[in-house]
Amino acid sequence: MSESARLERRYRRLLACYPPTARRENGEEILAVLLACAQDGQHRPGAAASVDLLKGAIHAWLWPSWPPRTVRTAVRLLVAAAVAQLAVLVITVVTAGSVHAAVAHASPGVATAQHAVTVNLVIDYVLDSLAVVVWLWRAWRLARGRDGARIRLAVNLTGFALGILVALGLGAAVYAPADLIAAVMTWLIVLVANVLLFSAAANRYYRPQPRPVTPWHGTSGT
Numbered sequence: 001m002s003e004s005a006r007l008e009r010r011y012r013r014l015l016a017c018y019p020p021t022a023r024r025e026n027g028e029e030i031l032a033v034l035l036a037c038a039q040d041g042q043h044r045p046g047a048a049a050s051v052d053l054l055k056g057a058i059h060a061w062l063w064p065s066w067p068p069r070t071v072r073t074a075v076r077l078l079v080a081a082a083v084a085q086l087a088v089l090v091i092t093v094v095t096a097g098s099v100h101a102a103v104a105h106a107s108p109g110v111a112t113a114q115h116a117v118t119v120n121l122v123i124d125y126v127l128d129s130l131a132v133v134v135w136l137w138r139a140w141r142l143a144r145g146r147d148g149a150r151i152r153l154a155v156n157l158t159g160f161a162l163g164i165l166v167a168l169g170l171g172a173a174v175y176a177p178a179d180l181i182a183a184v185m186t187w188l189i190v191l192v193a194n195v196l197l198f199s200a201a202a203n204r205y206y207r208p209q210p211r212p213v214t215p216w217h218g219t220s221g222t
Contacts (some may be wrong), residue, residue: 002020003043008035010044038099077193078139078153081219082132084186089128092179126180127163135190142197147206150197160187200210 011034015027034049044051134156141149164183196202 003041004035004038006043008047011035011053012048014053014057017054017097018060022060024060039105055113065113067143067145068203070196070199071205074193074202075139075143077189077196078135078142081186081189081193082135082139084136084182084189085128085131088179088182089125091182092124095178107214111164129181131160131186145206147158150194150202153190153194153197157187157190 008031011031015023015031015091018027034045138149138153138156142153158181164187167180167183170171
């Protein structure tokens with residue numbers, strides 16, 4: 001087998017990482033450019049070209065149609081929100097002892113107060129874990145151009161805000177200020193992402209206007 005044939009076969013293996021639609025539409029064109037730019041005697045893809053192809057494959061899977069900057073930024077913010085939510089979970093676990101101590105100091109000898117704190121902490125663990133999954137799932141759906149994911153994200157944002165208000169009512173600002181601050185910061189990140197997702201550019205991406213159909217007037221013999 002010639003060196004050019006080996007190089008082409010190895011490039012095709014890398015291109016196999018792309019979605020089938022992308023391969024059908026652009027695969028041969030990309031391959032032709034890669035082979036045209038190859039050095040004399042080259043028989044395997046270079047490291048830089050391989051990395052670029054793999055990065056392109058990841059983008060092709062995540063962004064079937066390339067979204068505007070506002071949408072890409074919103075998706076990245078949701079991933080950041082998932083990381084921040086994970087930080088909230090860690091902070092909640094780490095500071096659980098201090099929360100119990102603060103409640104015990106405020107209500108010494110009241111067993112029901114300690115029981116209520118334990119129940120609330122368990123609920124927080126579950127909700128924080130679910131929130132990490134929700135933000136990542138919403139980011140994936142939004143990256144795939146799912147318009148309904150924008151509405152659901154707004155609903156999630158509202159529910160998240162209500163949860164923060166409930167925590168304030170239960171004294172989180174006094175007993176668990178670090179948890180509350182981290183939760184508010186996460187909520188703000190998601191709020192910014194939500195605003196970007198309803199911008200004019202995002203609306204055009206999620207709800208593209210159908211192209212007008214120009215009627216074809218054929219000629220008829222008389």
